[in-house]
Amino acid sequence: MTDATPMDPTPEGLLALAVDAARDAGALLLDRFGGPASGVDAKSTRTDLVSDADRDAEARILGAIRRARPDDRIVAEESGESTAAGGDGLTWHVDPLDGTVNYLWGIPHWCVSIQVEGPGGALAAVVFDPCRDELFTAVPDGARLNGRDLGLEPSSDLGDALVATGFGYASERRRRQAAVVARALPEVRDIRRAGSAALDLAWLAAGRVDAYYERGVSVWDWAAGAMLVAAAGGEVTELAAAGDDPMGVAAARPGLLAGLLAIVGRPA
Ligand code: IPD
Ligand code: CA
Numbered sequence: 001m002t003d004a005t006p007m008d009p010t011p012e013g014l015l016a017l018a019v020d021a022a023r024d025a026g027a028l029l030l031d032r033f034g035g036p037a038s039g040v041d042a043k044s045t046r047t048d049l050v051s052d053a054d055r056d057a058e059a060r061i062l063g064a065i066r067r068a069r070p071d072d073r074i075v076a077e078e079s080g081e082s083t084a085a086g087g088d089g090l091t092w093h094v095d096p097l098d099g100t101v102n103y104l105w106g107i108p109h110w111c112v113s114i115q116v117e118g119p120g121g122a123l124a125a126v127v128f129d130p131c132r133d134e135l136f137t138a139v140p141d142g143a144r145l146n147g148r149d150l151g152l153e154p155s156s157d158l159g160d161a162l163v164a165t166g167f168g169y170a171s172e173r174r175r176r177q178a179a180v181v182a183r184a185l186p187e188v189r190d191i192r193r194a195g196s197a198a199l200d201l202a203w204l205a206a207g208r209v210d211a212y213y214e215r216g217v218s219v220w221d222w223a224a225g226a227m228l229v230a231a232a233g234g235e236v237t238e239l240a241a242a243g244d245d246p247m248g249v250a251a252a253r254p255g256l257l258a259g260l261l262a263i264v265g266r267p268a
Contacts, residue, residue: 007068009088011139014116015124019137021064022112025057025096026130029103029112033131037104048169049100054078057096061114065092072116077220090123092116093223099196108132113198115224125224125231127202136202136228143205143231150205150232158259161210161252164192164200168216176245177215184263197249201225204251205232211256213264215239215248222249239265 007013032053039052058078065074069090075081076094092114097103099110108131115125127136136145143150155161163184167177185191192209194200198221200212205228212229214222226236226249235257239248242265252260 009069009090009118009123011123014090015126015137015139017064017068018114018116018124018126019128019135021061022114022126022128023135024064025060025112026128028060029053029057029097029110030130033103033108034106040104043169045169045171047101049104050078051100051104053103054097054100057112058094061094061096061112065094075219077218089119090116091118093220095198095220095224098198098221102195107195109194109199110196111199111202113220113224115227117223122223122227122230125227127198127224127228129199129202136205138205138224138228138231140231143228145206150207150228152205152207152229152233152253154254155210156255158188158211158256161188161256161260162190162192163188163260164194164204164209164212166193166195166197166200166214166217172244173216173246180215180264187259187263197221198225201249201251202228204234204253205229207253211250211252211260213239213248213250213260215265216246217249226251237261242266 037051041050043050055078058076073083073091095113098113103110112128116123125138167174197217202225203209204212229236229251234251234253236251239250241247250260
């Protein structure tokens with residue numbers, strides 16, 4: 001334990017902290033967007049990139065969480081996991097810049113994603129899109145976009161569904177993902193690959209796409225978005241790892257998930 005007094009962990013208090021941190025990091029990222037990139041390095045493969053923008057945004061977010069909640073566990077994309085001494089058993093999932101390739105190529109579709117959960121489940125989530133000034137938020141009893149309540153209508157026909165997905169950075173994984181897309185494409189209205197898993201899920205919560213699936217995502221990519229979809233009344237499940245296929249996430253409007261899973265895999 002540290003000497004600092006941790007702030008009260010109500011969902012609303014945690015959400016306020018997450019929103020402040022996401023807006024602060026988003027402002028930093030937007031300020032540099034379109035300028036020359038610095039510190040660009042490859043991570044898992046030569047196409048999986050990180051830059052100083054990702055690192056600096058993450059440092060800002062982690063600093064804000066640590067100041068308010070010094071004993072919480074944090075799992076963050078660029079700095080990994082930091083396990084603190086105790087506290088209330090809360091874990092933060094932080095992706096400071098989801099859609100790094102879009103960001104580096106000047107495509108205005110990327111976001112900051114932060115979720116916090118306790119032993120009883122997800123407590124608060126934010127996905128912030130600085131280019132559109134869109135703030136997606138969730139607490140357990142509801143999801144909002146710029147303060148407006150979100151609620152997903154049911155649907156029964158996968159053939160009508162616009163389905164978002166994404167691909168990993170390794171060739172062999174992409175070969176397998178291409179085979180799944182080839183199976184899905186004739187069965188749905190269309191496929192979207194926009195380049196940010198967190199925004200795919202946030203847009204699903206807002207009804208802009210009808211379903212999402214992807215294997216090989218990391219928890220910081222999907223934790224906030226999954227909470228948004230669930231709080232908006234949608235269905236979310238983890239996909240079981242199987243053979244060479246890593247775990248994944250599938251989510252949809254009520255009524256569509258079973259049909260989607262019949263194509264993309266079984267739940268965990
Ligand atoms: C990636 C994006 C992408 C998804 C990848 C993720 P990053 O995150 O969310 O849409 O398809 O699986 O790794 O690298 O931009 O933070
Ligand atoms: Ca990510």
